[in-house]
Amino acid sequence: MAEVRNKRVVLRNAPSGPLKESDFEIVVGSSKLEVGEGSGAVLLKNLYLSCDPYQLSLLTTPGSAVPGLGVGKVVSSSHPGFQKGDLVWGMTSWEEYSLIADPQSLIKIEHVDMPLSFYTGLLGMPGLTAYAGFFQVGSPKKGETVYISAASGAVGQLVGQLAKLHGCYVVGSAGSREKVDLLKEKFGFDDAFNYKEEPDLDAALKRCLPNGIDIYFENVGGRMLDAVLPNMNLRGRIAVCGLISQYILDRPEGICNLMYLVRSRIRMEGFVWADYYDLYPKFLETVIPHIKEGKIVYVEDYAEGLESGPVALIGLFHGRNVGKQVVVVSRE
Amino acid sequence: MAEVRNKRVVLRNAPSGPLKESDFEIVVGSSKLEVGEGSGAVLLKNLYLSCDPYQLSLLTTPGSAVPGLGVGKVVSSSHPGFQKGDLVWGMTSWEEYSLIADPQSLIKIEHVDMPLSFYTGLLGMPGLTAYAGFFQVGSPKKGETVYISAASGAVGQLVGQLAKLHGCYVVGSAGSREKVDLLKEKFGFDDAFNYKEEPDLDAALKRCLPNGIDIYFENVGGRMLDAVLPNMNLRGRIAVCGLISQYILDRPEGICNLMYLVRSRIRMEGFVWADYYDLYPKFLETVIPHIKEGKIVYVEDYAEGLESGPVALIGLFHGRNVGKQVVVVSRE
Missing domain, CATH: 3.40.50.720 (NAD(P)-binding Rossmann-like Domain)
Structure with missing residues (x-):
């Protein structure tokens, strides 16, 4: 089974006081490119990761990759709801590839004509x-x-x-x-x-x-x-x-x-x-036409590369981002 | 035209800091017992006065009687909605007799079989x-x-x-x-x-x-x-x-x-x-049967006599009252 390098942003210690770069470290491991048959799991290649203030409350488990929302592409699936090549958004981890054991909560991206990074922000x-x-x-x-x-x-x-x-x-x-x-x-x-x-x-x-x-x-x-x-x-x-x-x-x-x-x-x-997740389809129906007509615009602040994640996340709490803070892991 | 003594609780000065007895004084004046024909006014004999925390915000005009809610009996009326002998509750002043120039906001008491003081509290x-x-x-x-x-x-x-x-x-x-x-x-x-x-x-x-x-x-x-x-x-x-x-x-x-x-x-x-005044009839319909069946009871704390008003009002802010604080001006 093929293996690839899998770089990860790992929490070094549970933060005390304001977040700092030394709370994180970059760890390089590897990942199998296929999920086990019958596991019901999905393997995602992470494309865009979202920096959000609520993540602070999730930074509790030293040694694990930072959890957060992101946009990814399905590389391998043993779940009937997802196929290789599907684009999805939902809870993932700050790493190049994530094994999602329970992919139920992933949302399949239907409107692929929108910028994919929008699903960490404007459309997410x-x-x-x-x-x-x-x-x-x-x-x-x-x-x-x-x-x-x-x-x-x-x-x-x-x-x-x-x-x-x-x-x-x-x-x-x-x-x-x-x-x-x-x-x-x-x-x-x-x-x-x-x-x-x-x-x-x-x-x-x-x-x-x-x-x-x-x-x-x-x-x-x-x-x-x-x-x-x-x-x-x-x-x-x-x-x-x-x-x-x-x-x-x-x-x-x-x-x-x-x-x-x-x-x-x-x-x-x-x-x-x-609590308002049932409104998501109506939300897309409302907002996407406005985006297409230029009546709604959106500014994003890209941090390039997984390694730039910690600084980008910390920056949120100091207002350093201009617009939605996104970490670009890979553009495809 | 007959005149009677009219004792009043007057604000001596606009209070600064916590309310104290010396912010008030008792002034004895007199009052005519009839209102002018065509004036649209009503003369009330005040029976029960209500002590309420919000009154603090009304204590702004030195020299005037303390404003507040109360229960009274109409002594003279030139307003078509009120007759001599009617029992009412609403905004009045801390004095024995009050001339209500615009009696529109007075509420006529229909259920006179309830204790009248309840209209400063439970039914008010x-x-x-x-x-x-x-x-x-x-x-x-x-x-x-x-x-x-x-x-x-x-x-x-x-x-x-x-x-x-x-x-x-x-x-x-x-x-x-x-x-x-x-x-x-x-x-x-x-x-x-x-x-x-x-x-x-x-x-x-x-x-x-x-x-x-x-x-x-x-x-x-x-x-x-x-x-x-x-x-x-x-x-x-x-x-x-x-x-x-x-x-x-x-x-x-x-x-x-x-x-x-x-x-x-x-x-x-x-x-x-x-803001919920339109619910008042429904409220009475709901609560009065419960009172009659003993399912709702109410504890009142009587301060006897107009002179006891300032101490009673001050006591509210120190939790001295046990139950609804009422000032009894006259029981009939």
């Missing part, structure tokens, strides 16, 4: 997160105001474009001038600001959203959330997707303005994409 | 707050677990009894052994604890609610909320009625555990009774 988990969070949790109405933090990220850039297509007034924040320019010029946000250049977040929100906020798509938490709460309109909704500013702190910052939940009758709701 | 604003918060915001299902803070208060005691009648497992907390006994023995809670005697709130919650919390009826905020969040079950609901522990602090305590909103897909929603 972040895309469905944006769609479900905005429409299901946010309950938007035409003409409402929408504010998005981490707005140029994997999820935020799509939320903003969906909100514009829905007839909302859309404002985003991000952590550099380059990202703010993207929001205004590429993604069509009505306004945007660089939170790092605003000494007073409340003043920045009042300047960009003088009529208040109907929907806040929350990606960051911390002092941004405290600044948003008093600026929420009556019966506003906060869709809590993540709190990335807090993940690398030893102790989260305290939120002091929750009395506005009562004062303004705010609904604040956490969600994860998996 | 706190009652509808409990009903709407539990059923509309909490979305309870039979068999779910419900946790209520400030559970022996004006709202909490009814929430617990409604939850029991709905088939839920109900736990409450309060700030004294006497109150905890009330919860377990009078209101039929399944379990209860005195938060002041628990060095570790998380441990107390895990002890009383080993299967986690499906619905948290939030009355207090602060460190209790931080202890509750990790104990919430998947898709739990937090109905935010008030955050009384925070109202007398210069700066609210920070809430650090909001990441559980995402992890457990929690919905947290602030509400006020006025």
